[in-house]
Amino acid sequence: MIEFHDVSKRYPNGHEALRNVSLRIEEGAMAFLTGHSGAGKSTLLRLTTLLERCTRGQVLVGGHNLGRLSRRRIPYFRRNIGVVFQNHRLLMDRTVFDNVALPLIIAGHGHADVGRRVRAALDKVGLLDHARAFPITLSGGEQQRVGIARAVVHRPRILLADEPTGNLDPDLSREIMGLFESFNHVGVTVLIATHDISLITDLGYDILTLENGSFVHGSGMAG
Amino acid sequence: MADPREPARFKLSSTGRGRLRAWVTRHLQTFFYTLGMLSRTPLASLLTAAVIGMALALPAGLYVLLDNVQDATRGWDGSNEISLFLSLDVDDGGAARVAGRLRDWPEVDDARVISRAQALEEFRDLSGFADVMDAFADDNPLPAVVVVTPAVDAGNGVAMEKLLGRVDSLPEVDFAQFDLAWLKRLYAILAIVERGVLVVAALLAGAVLLVVGNTLRLGIENRRQEIEIAKLFGATDAFIRRPFLYSGLLYGALGGVIALVLVWVCVLLLDEPIQRLTALYSGDYRLQGLGILASVALPALGALLGLLGSWLSVGRHLTAIEPS
Numbered sequence: 001m002i003e004f005h006d007v008s009k010r011y012p013n014g015h016e017a018l019r020n021v022s023l024r025i026e027e028g029a030m031a032f033l034t035g036h037s038g039a040g041k042s043t044l045l046r047l048t049t050l051l052e053r054c055t056r057g058q059v060l061v062g063g064h065n066l067g068r069l070s071r072r073r074i075p076y077f078r079r080n081i082g083v084v085f086q087n088h089r090l091l092m093d094r095t096v097f098d099n100v101a102l103p104l105i106i107a108g109h110g111h112a113d114v115g116r117r118v119r120a121a122l123d124k125v126g127l128l129d130h131a132r133a134f135p136i137t138l139s140g141g142e143q144q145r146v147g148i149a150r151a152v153v154h155r156p157r158i159l160l161a162d163e164p165t166g167n168l169d170p171d172l173s174r175e176i177m178g179l180f181e182s183f184n185h186v187g188v189t190v191l192i193a194t195h196d197i198s199l200i201t202d203l204g205y206d207i208l209t210l211e212n213g214s215f216v217h218g219s220g221m222a223g
Numbered sequence: 224m225a226d227p228r229e230p231a232r233f234k235l236s237s238t239g240r241g242r243l244r245a246w247v248t249r250h251l252q253t254f255f256y257t258l259g260m261l262s263r264t265p266l267a268s269l270l271t272a273a274v275i276g277m278a279l280a281l282p283a284g285l286y287v288l289l290d291n292v293q294d295a296t297r298g299w300d301g302s303n304e305i306s307l308f309l310s311l312d313v314d315d316g317g318a319a320r321v322a323g324r325l326r327d328w329p330e331v332d333d334a335r336v337i338s339r340a341q342a343l344e345e346f347r348d349l350s351g352f353a354d355v356m357d358a359f360a361d362d363n364p365l366p367a368v369v370v371v372t373p374a375v376d377a378g379n380g381v382a383m384e385k386l387l388g389r390v391d392s393l394p395e396v397d398f399a400q401f402d403l404a405w406l407k408r409l410y411a412i413l414a415i416v417e418r419g420v421l422v423v424a425a426l427l428a429g430a431v432l433l434v435v436g437n438t439l440r441l442g443i444e445n446r447r448q449e450i451e452i453a454k455l456f457g458a459t460d461a462f463i464r465r466p467f468l469y470s471g472l473l474y475g476a477l478g479g480v481i482a483l484v485l486v487w488v489c490v491l492l493l494d495e496p497i498q499r500l501t502a503l504y505s506g507d508y509r510l511q512g513l514g515i516l517a518s519v520a521l522p523a524l525g526a527l528l529g530l531l532g533s534w535l536s537v538g539r540h541l542t543a544i545e546p547s
Contacts, residue, residue: 089452110244150456
């Protein structure tokens with residue numbers, strides 16, 4: 001589902017964020033991406049969602065060579081991916097419902113369809129009662145769950161998360177990880193970047209470790 | 224949640240089902256969303272619309288004024304006459320004979336004589352120089368005049384000129400004057416004023432574009448995070464542009480309505496003093512406001528300008544925002 005072939009990314013300021021990185025994550029797999037901050041985790045995720053293009057190598061996502069994807073196609077490409085952020089990036093002037101509905105509105109779903117799917121997604125993360133609330137009134141863990149509901153409401157094939165538990169205590173973090181696992185169980189390919197090794201070692205999924213822009217051990221194969 | 228039977232390859236276009244319905248849904252969603260957005264900051268929205276309204280009200284008001292002047296002077300075309308000033312040596316009898324001959328011409332409807340004495344009398348009454356005129360009592364300096372009402376239409380300039388030339392060449396006629404010449408000059412002046420109103424209107428239309436553009440530039444800046452998130456979840460440029468285009472459209476339309484109200488208020492305020500003025504000229508003239516067509520056209524024009532302004536502004540500023 002996600003393949004990197006000898007991918008390098010060098011920023012205009014000369015910083016080389018990724019060096020000859022290869023990886024392969026099969027459809028329906030779940031994997032973790034770890035490493036120090038600045039090791040290249042975020043860059044790898046940014047290349048996967050086409051926020052940036054690699055300077056060398058080849059990135060294949062969902063059967064598409066991203067180097068050949070025209071700018072016009074990028075929005076449609078991104079609709080197949082759900083993204084969860086460390087700081088959840090919710091819109092504070094919108095209700096929880098409206099935040100979660102955004103990907104569906106973007107994809108052009110009808111009113112009734114939007115309502116049904118948003119309620120299903122909020123139910124899944126246990127926040128159906130808070131649909132009318134504003135994110136600011138929720139706790140950090142609840143806000144992150146809203147972010148996750150938004151990331152899965154349009155039923156993406158891939159779920160990416162960048163430090164989704166970065167600001168949460170261990171109990172909440174485990175709860176969030178449990179949510180990601182449940183999505184993986186229904187077939188979503190999940191890739192989570194985190195530096196919280198203790199949280200993920202016991203879960204039994206592939207762990208890809210980046211250091212200074214290269215993988216430390218393992219071949220980067222998951223699945 | 225992916226269906227395992229589906230191939231792994233992503234679909235890279237919007238779903239094909241019910242394109243028209245999806246289009247309508249999208250636009251309705253955007254319209255109400257934009258309306259909600261504007262009503263959340265009612266004062267700021269109203270101020271922007273008011274600026275647009277005033278910019279539109281000025282040319283619209285000038286247009287109303289011009290329209291009224293043209294309307295008021297239109298009736299004057301009826302006094303479509305040619306005055307033939309005869310030579311001083313032609314007496315009243317000669318004048319009557321000239322008039323009689325002219326009445327037989329096909330292009331002449333009527334010809335009537337103002338004798339030299341009548342002319343003097345009339346001039347004495349109307350000019351206010353009665354005392355001076357009395358000095359001429361014995362030696363009338365005014366010629367006899369034959370007033371010709373042409374059978375040709377006043378608007379038909381060529382036929383008019385031909386008739387004017389023909390009567391001017393009569394031996395008894397000293398010179399012939401087409402009385403509408405001054406009206407032609409008035410119309411020429413009005414044409415210049417009309418052009419001026421167009422120039423002012425064009426300048427203010429430009430101002431509306433700038434106002435809308437600047438307002439939306441700030442709006443885009445305020446909603447930067449939202450735009451980034453929307454782009455991350457696969458929003459097309461068109462999707463992101465749409466609410467801004469709608470708000471430009473709504474600003475413009477609302478501005479047009481405000482302009483309409485302003486013009487009507489001005490007309491109501493001016494109507495009474497103008498009636499008093501026309502009463503002094505023993506006339507009765509009511510100030511005309513904007514017609515139905517213009518009343519619809521003004522908000523429509525405002526909406527169009529708002530749309531254009533937002534389109535110009537949004538295109539430039541949105542591409543500068545990429546998610547990070």
